[in-house]
Amino acid sequence: MVTFDARYAAPFVREHEWAGLQNAVTAAHETLTAGNGAGNDFLGWVTLPTDYDKEEFARIKAAAARMKEDTDILVVIGIGGSYLGARAAIEFLKSPNYNAKPKDTPDVYFCGNSISSTALQDLLDICEGKRVSVNVISKSGTTTEPAIAFRVFRAYLEKTVGVEEARRRIYVTTDKARGTLKGLADREGYETFVVPDNVGGRFSVLTAVGLLPIAVAGCDIDALMEGAALAQKELCDPDIAKNACYQYAAARQLMLRKGRAVELMVSYEPNATMLNEWWKQLYGESEGKDGKGLFPGSVVFSTDLHSLGQFVQDGANILFETVMNFEQPQREFIIEEDPENIDGLNFLTGKSMAEVNRKAFLGTTLAHADGGTPTFVLNVADRQEKSLGYLIYFFEKACAISGYMLGVNPFDQPGVESYKKNMFALLGKPGYESEKAALEARL
Amino acid sequence: MVTFDARYAAPFVREHEWAGLQNAVTAAHETLTAGNGAGNDFLGWVTLPTDYDKEEFARIKAAAARMKEDTDILVVIGIGGSYLGARAAIEFLKSPNYNAKPKDTPDVYFCGNSISSTALQDLLDICEGKRVSVNVISKSGTTTEPAIAFRVFRAYLEKTVGVEEARRRIYVTTDKARGTLKGLADREGYETFVVPDNVGGRFSVLTAVGLLPIAVAGCDIDALMEGAALAQKELCDPDIAKNACYQYAAARQLMLRKGRAVELMVSYEPNATMLNEWWKQLYGESEGKDGKGLFPGSVVFSTDLHSLGQFVQDGANILFETVMNFEQPQREFIIEEDPENIDGLNFLTGKSMAEVNRKAFLGTTLAHADGGTPTFVLNVADRQEKSLGYLIYFFEKACAISGYMLGVNPFDQPGVESYKKNMFALLGKPGYESEKAALEARL
Numbered sequence: 095m096v097t098f099d100a101r102y103a104a105p106f107v108r109e110h111e112w113a114g115l116q117n118a119v120t121a122a123h124e125t126l127t128a129g130n131g132a133g134n135d136f137l138g139w140v141t142l143p144t145d146y147d148k149e150e151f152a153r154i155k156a157a158a159a160r161m162k163e164d165t166d167i168l169v170v171i172g173i174g175g176s177y178l179g180a181r182a183a184i185e186f187l188k189s190p191n192y193n194a195k196p197k198d199t200p201d202v203y204f205c206g207n208s209i210s211s212t213a214l215q216d217l218l219d220i221c222e223g224k225r226v227s228v229n230v231i232s233k234s235g236t237t238t239e240p241a242i243a244f245r246v247f248r249a250y251l252e253k254t255v256g257v258e259e260a261r262r263r264i265y266v267t268t269d270k271a272r273g274t275l276k277g278l279a280d281r282e283g284y285e286t287f288v289v290p291d292n293v294g295g296r297f298s299v300l301t302a303v304g305l306l307p308i309a310v311a312g313c314d315i316d317a318l319m320e321g322a323a324l325a326q327k328e329l330c331d332p333d334i335a336k337n338a339c340y341q342y343a344a345a346r347q348l349m350l351r352k353g354r355a356v357e358l359m360v361s362y363e364p365n366a367t368m369l370n371e372w373w374k375q376l377y378g379e380s381e382g383k384d385g386k387g388l389f390p391g392s393v394v395f396s397t398d399l400h401s402l403g404q405f406v407q408d409g410a411n412i413l414f415e416t417v418m419n420f421e422q423p424q425r426e427f428i429i430e431e432d433p434e435n436i437d438g439l440n441f442l443t444g445k446s447m448a449e450v451n452r453k454a455f456l457g458t459t460l461a462h463a464d465g466g467t468p469t470f471v472l473n474v475a476d477r478q479e480k481s482l483g484y485l486i487y488f489f490e491k492a493c494a495i496s497g498y499m500l501g502v503n504p505f506d507q508p509g510v511e512s513y514k515k516n517m518f519a520l521l522g523k524p525g526y527e528s529e530k531a532a533l534e535a536r537l
Numbered sequence: 538m539v540t541f542d543a544r545y546a547a548p549f550v551r552e553h554e555w556a557g558l559q560n561a562v563t564a565a566h567e568t569l570t571a572g573n574g575a576g577n578d579f580l581g582w583v584t585l586p587t588d589y590d591k592e593e594f595a596r597i598k599a600a601a602a603r604m605k606e607d608t609d610i611l612v613v614i615g616i617g618g619s620y621l622g623a624r625a626a627i628e629f630l631k632s633p634n635y636n637a638k639p640k641d642t643p644d645v646y647f648c649g650n651s652i653s654s655t656a657l658q659d660l661l662d663i664c665e666g667k668r669v670s671v672n673v674i675s676k677s678g679t680t681t682e683p684a685i686a687f688r689v690f691r692a693y694l695e696k697t698v699g700v701e702e703a704r705r706r707i708y709v710t711t712d713k714a715r716g717t718l719k720g721l722a723d724r725e726g727y728e729t730f731v732v733p734d735n736v737g738g739r740f741s742v743l744t745a746v747g748l749l750p751i752a753v754a755g756c757d758i759d760a761l762m763e764g765a766a767l768a769q770k771e772l773c774d775p776d777i778a779k780n781a782c783y784q785y786a787a788a789r790q791l792m793l794r795k796g797r798a799v800e801l802m803v804s805y806e807p808n809a810t811m812l813n814e815w816w817k818q819l820y821g822e823s824e825g826k827d828g829k830g831l832f833p834g835s836v837v838f839s840t841d842l843h844s845l846g847q848f849v850q851d852g853a854n855i856l857f858e859t860v861m862n863f864e865q866p867q868r869e870f871i872i873e874e875d876p877e878n879i880d881g882l883n884f885l886t887g888k889s890m891a892e893v894n895r896k897a898f899l900g901t902t903l904a905h906a907d908g909g910t911p912t913f914v915l916n917v918a919d920r921q922e923k924s925l926g927y928l929i930y931f932f933e934k935a936c937a938i939s940g941y942m943l944g945v946n947p948f949d950q951p952g953v954e955s956y957k958k959n960m961f962a963l964l965g966k967p968g969y970e971s972e973k974a975a976l977e978a979r980l
Contacts, residue, residue: 173839173840174843175843178844189655189656189659190656191646191659191660191663193637194636194637194644196665201637203634208807208837209839209894210805210807210808211868211869211870211889211894212632212806212808212867212920214870215868216632216634216638216868219638219639220637222639235880236881238882238893241880241881241882242872242882242885242890244880245873245875245880246870249873275880277879295843355799355853356834363651363653363655363656364651364653364656365653365655371844374844375844375845378845378848379845379846379848381848382845382847382850382851382852383847383848383851384851385852385853385909386853387848387852387853388853389799389848389852389853389856390845390848391799391832391834394651395651396616396652396682396956397650397651399953399956400618400620400650400738400953401617401621401814401817401822402817402822402833403952403953404821404951405821405822405824405830405832405833405952406952407952407953407955407956408825408826408827408951408952408955409828409830409952410825410828410831411828412798413832423653423655424655425655426654427689429688436717436721437679437684437687437688437717437718438684439681439684439685441964441965441966445964447657447685450681450685451652451653453963454652454960456963456980457956457957457958457960457962457963458956458959460976460980461955461956461958461959465952465955466828508847509846509847509848509849509850509851510842510843510846510847512908513839513846513850513901513905514900516899516900516904517893517897517899517900521884521888521893521896533899533903536903537899
């Protein structure tokens with residue numbers, strides 16, 4: 095369902111270089127398969143598509159069906175991996191304008207992913223007079239951003255519909271046994287779903303973390319898991335010539351070794367904007383450590399051909415591109431004739447916009463090669479759930495292989511703690527007194 | 538209204554380096570001021586805040602007032618500079634959720650900025666049953682993306698409200714005299730606004746290109762221009778020690794010379810997401826040429842501290858950050874006490890979220906410095922219209938100075954034509970026959 099095409103990067107990669115990467119790919123594959131590498135406590139995602147809690151999966155679908163009846167707006171509270179996967183999937187499968195579109199499923203708004211008072215107040219305005227449900231997603235329950243938002247929305251629900259009804263409208267996705275949020279949920283009787291211990295945040299979209307909001311938006315999560323399961327089955331061959339996923343991983347490391355510092359993830363569909371953001375977390379957080387890593391950037395073309403396009407074409411040669419090429423559009427549009435041909439576009443009459451978009455992709459790819467920027471292409475069948483599930487698993491596995499090839503632990507994120515420690519100290523959180531004065535002296 | 542603070546980059550820049558940049562700054566300043574540098578046909582933006590068409594400005598406000606009464610949805614058709622500025626300003630001043638919020642001004646949707654049939658169909662669904670007006674923005678009227686969209690929405694309006702009413706609902710922003718769109722507008726009697734000859738697309742947000750949609754969304758365009766006029770007046774001193782705008786320009790070139798390949802524009806407010814995108818076009822298109830330029834990336838923190846934050850903290854040291862620090866939030870929120878303190882956040886009781894957000898900014902900045910990433914800070918008073926006008930002019934002028942320091946023409950975009958030529962050839966556009974076969978052979 096996903097193939098890798100390196101033909102447009104051929105001027106930048108000699109044919110024998112691929113074979114030269116096989117040893118490193120094999121080593122990474124064996125480390126991942128044996129489960130004896132760095133971060134091996136977090137390999138739950140590897141078998142997740144076939145080895146998940148079927149009872150919980152059924153409860154997710156039941157909760158989504160219930161919300162379809164009793165909810166106008168689902169407020170999803172979470173940050174990082176508890177935010178990006180669900181939003182990416184909903185916008186990709188439905189629309190970036192999902193909330194504005196006519197539909198028979200609830201609006202879905204994401205919250206608790208910043209410390210902006212303005213964003214929070216705006217959302218409270220939008221909720222006014224609507225039937226609101228809340229899905230709070232946090233393993234610990236103490237992460238600052240979602241914890242503040244949950245304080246607010248829990249109080250909002252209790253005030254507007256009463257404590258009893260609020261209990262029915264709060265869905266908690268958290269640790270299966272520990273943590274303050276789990277304790278609260280048990281006491282209040284909130285329905286709970288599990289953030290598995292062995293799946294890191296950025297790999298969690300196919301757990302309840304992502305699946306509940308995705309299901310609420312009316313997406314087919316059975317097909318999503320089916321696609322991921324197919325990828326789990328197919329993307330196992332250590333032979334680089336036979337494994338598109340490993341080809342992509344190897345291509346990334348090859349580009350880095352050639353001095354390309356930035357990978358630009360490209361799509362020609364606005365629906366993929368947040369999928370790009372999900373990808374950026376997956377790769378940036380997995381590989382950006384120990385002074386290493388490719389910086390993950392993203393664009394949506396042709397939109398950004400009229401923005402960053404100039405740089406990609408003719409700027410510093412520090413980039414390479416990876417294009418997600420979706421072969422079938424979700425909805426078609428045929429360009430009609432204008433008898434007056436005022437805009438001179440009648441040469442497009444009778445063509446589908448998808449065909450024009452495809453020619454834009456091909457024309458751009460050739461132009462960028464001429465300008466010194468190599469492009470790799472991931473051909474994806476369509477933008478349906480099954481393909482997305484496959485693509486998610488593809489990116490996750492490629493990330494693990496790429497990270498092991500780079501020599502990092504692809505499953506930790508020690509750097510994320512640094513800002514939190516400083517923030518807590520500056521805010522005067524008990525236990526951080528000793529750091530406070532030293533930090534304030536530097537301001 | 539905007540100050541530049543380099544204190545957090547001090548470990549990366551020796552004090553004498555600033556003085557060492559003065560000569561280059563002075564030279565760029567003199568080139569810009571004399572108007573004898575590369576691209577000097579496009580310097581209209583320099584005096585635009587004080588030298589604009591007041592009659593047209595009044596018509597913009599009148600058109601916005603009219604649409605407030607007769608329009609539910611304004612569809613803005615444009616790409617690149619005819620898209621990003623207006624969207625950035627509306628989201629920044631109002632909300633990324635502007636359309637969803639309760640308000641007494643029309644929804645504003647942007648279209649004609651991609652070749653996605655799905656995005657176009659989605660918007661047609663949203664328009665169903667609504668009172669729609671259209672603002673098409675294109676200097677020539679023949680740019681593919683907006684031309685396709687305008688074909689569709691012109692036909693849609695003529696079909697749903699009739700030819701006569703459609704004429705009242707179509708607002709055209711185009712060349713003052715030439716082009717097919719101008720010809721059509723004159724013939725049909727559409728109200729027209731002008732894309733000035735001497736202002737490039739990415740510098741056009743303070744012309745009718747940006748001002749009409751911004752005014753329709755209920756923003757105060759008088760204050761916007763007032764802020765820009767203040768910047769025009771204040772940011773003229775060639776002495777780098779006295780000019781925040783030139784300090785920022787110099788800092789960028791300094792970082793590039795130290796091997797930083799990527800500038801990351803940072804905000805701690807989701808409202809600035811599209812302002813970041815506007816900034817990326819401004820700098821990417823102005824400087825990304827002749828094999829040169831800083832790659833412009835962007836993040837919104839704390840959201841992306843749980844995504845790209847790991848890379849910034851601990852990944853490859855190829856980045857520097859510029860933070861837009863807005864000193865006053867648009868809307869405040871005080872964190873209340875939770876008697877049970879379930880999330881352990883009671884140390885924040887009584888604090889405003891803005892204060893927490895500010896401590897996140899300071900804590901992050903110190904952490905990133907420790908991790909090897911320098912941060913420059915642009916302190917902006919607030920997120921009101923006047924400040925935004927000032928900030929827009931600040932970025933435009935800094936871009937010109939930075940571009941001249943880099944040795945490029947900051948006002949052209951020759952690379953944008955490359956993909957178009959290939960696309961036209963692959964689509965069989967008359968006049969491109971000779972290129973077609975050669976391109977197809979490479980596919």
